[in-house]
Amino acid sequence: MALQEIGIKSKRYDLQSFGFKNSIINWNLDSTVLTEKTIELNQGVLNDTGALCVNTGKFTGRSPKDKFIVKDSITENTVDWGDVNIPISYDTYSSLKSKMIASLEGTEIWGRNCYAGADPLYKLNVTVINTTPWANLFCGNLFINPSNKELEEFEKGWLILQIPTFEAVPEIDGTRSPNFTIVNFTEKVILIGGTAYTGEMKKGIFSVLNFILPHEHQVLPMHCSANEGREGDVSLFFGLSGTGKTTLSADATRSLIGDDEHGWAEKSIFNFEGGCYAKAIDLSAEKEPEIYGAIRPGALLENIAFFPNTNSVNFADKSITENTRVAYPISYIPNAKVPSIGNTPKNIFFLTCDAFGILPPISKLTKQQAMYHFISGYTAKVAGTEIGVKEPQTTFSACFGRVFLPLHPTKYAELLGEKLEKHPEVNVWLINTGWTGGKYGEGKRMSLKYTRAMINAAIHGELDNVNYIADPIFGVLKPETCPNVPTEVLKPRSTWSDGEAYDRQALALAQLFVNNFKQYEDQASKEILSAAPKTSI
Known part of the structure; x- marks a missing residue:
């Protein structure tokens, strides 16, 4: 049979030229139709509130060790190759692409033209091809959907080809496992096989933007949430899992710009996504x-x-x-801002769950310290978060999203520094949502009520004119007072019963920061290195 195309499609995007044939492609169907089709195919059921419920099978999360980037003239000297960015040859990619397309002959598939990036100056056109209607529903929720007129004028951009049932043969196809994600920056294609976990598509495009935006446009891509006050003041919240990013950025008095991925451009903060x-x-x-x-x-x-x-x-x-x-x-989301664009941020919060009880609950960072802590991306795992974790374990993830960074982390930190240099009015805060009065097992978790009070004080300018003292080891500036927060809470050493034990633990944590940063020293500027904590006093 010839290629059949159903629904509203772009007149300018031709999948036949890409190699597709003898399939039925359902284009840009709405959520109701995709939900009904999923149920009809026995791939999902409705819950009691009408949401579609599915099981992604073997993979319920991303598989970062099975993500590859094609090494070619565009990427060879730009990508930060290593354990995060694993190279693969064009021939391997090309062979798998041909096999994947051939596997679709005679099947019914689902296509969607959408884009990433709420700021029109930087939007990235994305075409997604899925073999399940619910995966296409996911893309309709997470990416930004064009109007019907925009669809007719939709230009070819990036293509995501996701076939969960297609598995590679590692010894033949050159992958590590049967599942794989391959990004080709020259052909602008992402291949996803062997996994139905939808997050691979979302984060695949995030990785693409993390390459394109700083490299071509001097836009800083960020793994953070963003909200906006009634006066148009924007706050950004960075943080790894367990630090409180989602909880603390959710505020009924402020509009949500987005919960996960944003860009900082010349005149805007903009959401990459159309959903959560x-x-x-x-x-x-x-x-x-x-x-x-x-x-x-x-x-x-x-x-x-x-x-x-x-x-x-x-x-x-x-x-x-x-x-x-x-x-x-x-x-x-009732208080979501659409389109998801805001002004240059007024406040930036780096959230960390310090299970050692050392870092202040709130402190102000200089530009140099902001760059250093941005690269460090520190938090701590505690008992119960993972099998085998019985005591606090430090976790460092550069730029609060190391696995999504095609470029060297210092590239993003330097771009952050340039933004802060150009906008000296921007405040950067380090917030410890972890322990106080001792390490995990001895102290207690920081009160959410106090954390919210500190963030609100920062946002409303109530910390602009208070006295600050520099931490003797980390150098960060600690406010001596904060509305609605007891003074002793602001001084972590005073919350410990044994001050000398605090000092020993603080130096030990500082050494962990320094040890982690050694991997970046050769490409980090003296300005960034100057913000390292002291390892002796």
């Missing part, structure tokens, strides 16, 4: 009412379990995975 991909484990209407309320028709729930004999979700059930997720359009 929120963790659903232990979700409740009391703790996160906005996310809970977004679980309705059109939303996609992944890898959840129901209470017995019901279609009511048991959000505490981890039997499939702790990484249960819900994907929904950003318009499902």
Whole structure:
């Protein structure tokens, strides 16, 4: 049979020239149709609020060790090759692409023309081809959907080809495992095979933007959430898992620009996405009412379990995975800002869960310190977060998203420094949402009430004219007072019963920072290196 194309498609994008033939392609279907088709194919069911529930199979998370970048004239001398960015040859990529396209002959597939980047100056056109309707629904929720007129004028950009049932043969196809993700910057193609986990598509485009935007446009891509106050003041929240990024950026008095991926351009902060991909484990209407309320028709729930004999979700059930997720359009959040664009940020918050109880609950960073801590991306795992973790373990992830950075981390830090140099009015804060009064097991977790009070004080300018003292080891500036926060809480050493024990632990943590930073020293400027903590006093 000839290639059949159904739905509203771009008149300018020709998949036949790419090699597709003898298939039925359903273009740009809405969430209702995609949901109905998923149920018809027995690939998902509805929960009691009307959201579509699916299981992604073997993979319930990303597989970073199976992600490759084609090494060619564009990437050879620009990509930071290593354990994060693993090279693969063009021949290997080309062979797999041909096999994947051939596997689609005679099948029904789902296509979508969409884009990433809410700022029109930097938007990236993306065409997605999926073999399941619910994966296409995910893309409709997470990327930005053009209008019908924009669809007719849609220009060829990047292509994502996702075929979960297509598995590579490693000894023949040159991959590490049967599953793989391959990014080709020359052909502008992402191949995803052997995994149905939808996050691979979302983060694949994020990695592409992390290469293109700083390299070609001097736009800083950021793994952060962003919100905006009534006066147009924007705040950014960076943080690894468990630091409170989602919780602290959710504020009913401020508009949500986005919850995960943004760009800092010359005149804007803009969301890369058109939706949210929120963790659903232990979700409740009391703790996160906005996310809970977004679980309705059109939303996609992944890898959840129901209470017995019901279609009511048991959000505490981890039997499939702790990484249960819900994907929904950003318009499902009542205070979302659409289009998702804001002004240059006024405040930037680096969130860390310091399980050693050393870092201040809030401190102000100089430009040099901001660059240093941005590269460091510090937090700590505690007992219970992973199998085998019995005591606090430091975790460093450059730029709060190392696995998504095609360029060397110092490139992003230098660009951050340039932004801060150009906008000296921007405040950068380090927020410790971890322990106080001692390390994990001895002290206690920082009060969320106090953390919120400190962030609100920073946002409202109530820390602009207070006295600061420099931390003797980390050099960060600690406010001596903060509205609605006891003074002693602001001084971590005074919360410990043994001050000398605090000093020893502080020096030990400083040494961990220094040890981690050795991998970046050869490309880091003297300006960045000057912000390293002291390892002796």
